[in-house]
Amino acid sequence: MVAEGDKEKVSLGTIQETMIVPLWARAIEQQQEEPILRDRMSAAIMERLDYHIEPKGVMPYLQVRLSVRGRLLDDFVLEFLGEHPRGCVIEIGCGLSTRFHRIDNGEVNWVCVDLPDLMQLREKLIDPHERLTNIKDSIFEHGWIDQVKKIGGPYMIVIEGLLPYFDKNQVTRIFKTVSDEFDGSRIAFDTQTELYRKLVKPGKLITAEDGESGLSFKWTVKQIEEIEQMEGRLHLRDTRTLPELPKKQYHRLTFKTRLLETASCLFWGRYRVNVFDILGFKSP
Numbered sequence: 299m300v301a302e303g304d305k306e307k308v309s310l311g312t313i314q315e316t317m318i319v320p321l322w323a324r325a326i327e328q329q330q331e332e333p334i335l336r337d338r339m340s341a342a343i344m345e346r347l348d349y350h351i352e353p354k355g356v357m358p359y360l361q362v363r364l365s366v367r368g369r370l371l372d373d374f375v376l377e378f379l380g381e382h383p384r385g386c387v388i389e390i391g392c393g394l395s396t397r398f399h400r401i402d403n404g405e406v407n408w409v410c411v412d413l414p415d416l417m418q419l420r421e422k423l424i425d426p427h428e429r430l431t432n433i434k435d436s437i438f439e440h441g442w443i444d445q446v447k448k449i450g451g452p453y454m455i456v457i458e459g460l461l462p463y464f465d466k467n468q469v470t471r472i473f474k475t476v477s478d479e480f481d482g483s484r485i486a487f488d489t490q491t492e493l494y495r496k497l498v499k500p501g502k503l504i505t506a507e508d509g510e511s512g513l514s515f516k517w518t519v520k521q522i523e524e525i526e527q528m529e530g531r532l533h534l535r536d537t538r539t540l541p542e543l544p545k546k547q548y549h550r551l552t553f554k555t556r557l558l559e560t561a562s563c564l565f566w567g568r569y570r571v572n573v574f575d576i577l578g579f580k581s582p
């Protein structure tokens with residue numbers, strides 16, 4: 299148990315603070331008999347933070363969905379590491395992600411990129427490691443690319459829970475940059491639906507006590523083909539949706555949210571976790 303007075307205060311920009319909800323989701327997932335992902339470290343970090351999350355409203359749905367997102371991205375990275383055990387995984391907008399500690403194979407080089415104040419908090423909570431590099435930078439800057447190039451590939455980029463906060467032009471710019479710089483690599487990220495954008499205001503989830511921050515999702519995707527239309531050098535490798543989950547996991551969502559998933563599919567597409575190959579040419 300961490301004494302109340304010893305807990306770490308979280309005082310970050312609003313977008314940085316969104317990392318708390320996925321951390322909380324992974325932490326309380328550990329109370330399940332058969333957790334979707336095993337992550338005792340997230341539970342230990344959550345315990346050290348002076349932060350309270352009310353598991354009401356949309357939170358029980360989000361808790362399952364965020365655990366699933368983490369697990370699916372773990373599986374995509376494990377597939378990459380199966381082919382390239384000494385490859386380099388770059389987590390952009392890493393927040394307090396513990397993925398390295400969940401799936402480290404003993405050889406991978408891992409890079410975590412996030413904004414400076416978030417990285418300062420991360421450094422207080424997560425011990426340094428010889429194969430783990432922390433970079434304080436924005437995804438829109440070039441500094442992280444220069445640093446990562448010194449480490450060497452093959453590369454897999456993971457952007458978990460970040461792209462929907464940007465508008466379509468910004469996301470297009472990110473896809474162009476990674477395609478220019480990381481030809482032959484792999485990129486994984488999740489995509490939100492318009493329904494979800496309308497229903498969930500992330501700013502409200504994390505600033506419930508101080509009122510709404512105004513932070514909301516911007517970029518949504520109805521059809522997965524939209525991504526290849528935005529950037530022709532991205533080639534879909536795999537995409538997963540919630541109804542494809544093992545039945546036991548899918549039924550952790552309430553009947554109402556499963557119904558919403560079905561309705562969303564008809565009109566707005568589905569929430570997806572995706573992995574793309576970055577190729578400068580169309581495969582034959």
Ligand SMILES: C[S@@+](CC[C@H](N)C(=O)[O-])C[C@H]1O[C@@H](n2cnc3c(N)ncnc32)[C@H](O)[C@@H]1O
Pocket residue numbers: 313314315316317318320321390391392393394395411412413416435436437438457458459460
């Ligand atoms: C919803 S959180 C996701 C955190 C983590 N990937 C996870 O799933 O646990 C979004 C993260 O993106 C980071 N972020 C926001 N804007 C960014 C930017 N321009 N460049 C890099 N990271 C950014 C935030 O600081 C935050 O840690």
